[in-house]
Amino acid sequence: MTRQPENPTGAIAAVAAVWNQFWFTPADSRPLAIVRIAAAALALAIWWSYAADLQAWFGPAGVLPVDTVQQWRSAFGWSAFDWATTPLSLAILFGATGIVFLLLLVGLGTPLVAPLAAILLASLLHRGPMLAGPADDCLSVLLWCIVVAPAGEHFSVDRWLRDRAGKPAPSLSLRARIAQGLLQVHAAAITVAALLAQLQGEAWWDGLAAWYLAVGPQNRLGGLVPLFERSEYLTNLLTHGITGFQILYAVGLWCGPTQRLVARVALVAWPLVGLLAGEPLWGLLMAVFAVPLAVSSGPPAAQ
């Protein structure tokens, strides 16, 4: 039983203790190395999705000239790709972005490469904000969390080089804990924001959202459509199942006993939701947010 604070000062002290435990308990950086590898692999997939149409979108004769995009995007938006005004310079900058993502994947020069990867992704997205989708947003958040983390300390070329130099791997790190905390906060925030947006639509209340997802233009699970047509109950079940999962995930992340369970369920559930929604990369990225809680031996829960 937790003793209730007896006065306001005690309450503040209790909040401070929870805050300190959540953000300042040193943590293992190995889960963040897995996050780095997964995020970099998905960054390469997203990068590749731009490759075929790069010149058609951003080239000198492309459909999105710099002046048009500058009028479209926020006044605070900025892109290094604005300076790539020739096909060659655009191809070089884009190629360099791919190389940076590849270096992040293998973990070479991670402290330098991680911020570079986040900056280059943001630049690519600001060059054509009307092309960006949920997967791009979540990847950006993940990359910035990796910037905070010592994500190159394990499963990386950096680690291999340090091993050769005889430098031991540190077990626990404060930066690792802060990065894990940020991942946890973002996982919950994104889920709650998405859930609130979904519940503004009638389709999520009358149980037909799964049908609209299945017949959506990006959906590749065409085989589900005849099943849904045959059974409205099945459609309802899947719709309410998605809603229920998101509620359990957003809440369960913050309860010690359920934390690891919901995180492990999320590793499977988010990719399935993404597949059904026609946003498979987004589903995979949402699962990556859950990796530290799913694999670590028990980070502190804010209770």
Place this chain on the structure above:
Amino acid sequence: MPSSQPETKFRGDSQPSDMTRALVTVALAVYLLGLGLSILGNTRSGSSALVRTLQNRLFSPWLVPPWLDLGFDYRLTHGDDLDADYAIEVRRYGDATTSPIRLPGTLTGERAARWRRLARSMAVATDDSDRDGLLAAAIGRSMFDAAGGQDLVVQVIRTPLPLWGGPELEPVQASSARVRMVMGDLQLIRLEPPGEVAPLIKPAEAAR
């Protein structure tokens, strides 16, 4: 601090001073406030003037450049017009015989999704006076060579999602603009979708 692993070797930064802890706490608190306001201020359903002003003045200047000024309002679907299938169609003005250029056409995956987002942005921009016509003009200009003329029609075609158990629905025109080059000047003429044009009333009928 938990002491369950006293034998574990800590990094140099694992035992922060009070000053470090205070600075990190302030940084986290500011960021988390920005995150909350970004979510509140970027929802499609809108937000209060106070939230928008706070977000725009205090947080957007440093959250927009790293692509962190996000609402995360991933509704996935509401089954309405915004979730329909959007495509861009470009053809020569007055030419009904040649096949138009269609995007995303037969493309699939994330590549197709980006063209669809572009098409949807064009359709939604018709309600935004600052952005209306911007993309149509840019796309028209870039397509002069591919379409073989300097007088084009740039359309967004929307195919609504079928109702549960219902038939496929016919595509409709979500936006349409004529883009042409006249003596070196790019001109954009908004074309009304067929359904929005008022029926012609003959003077004799009107007098009745």
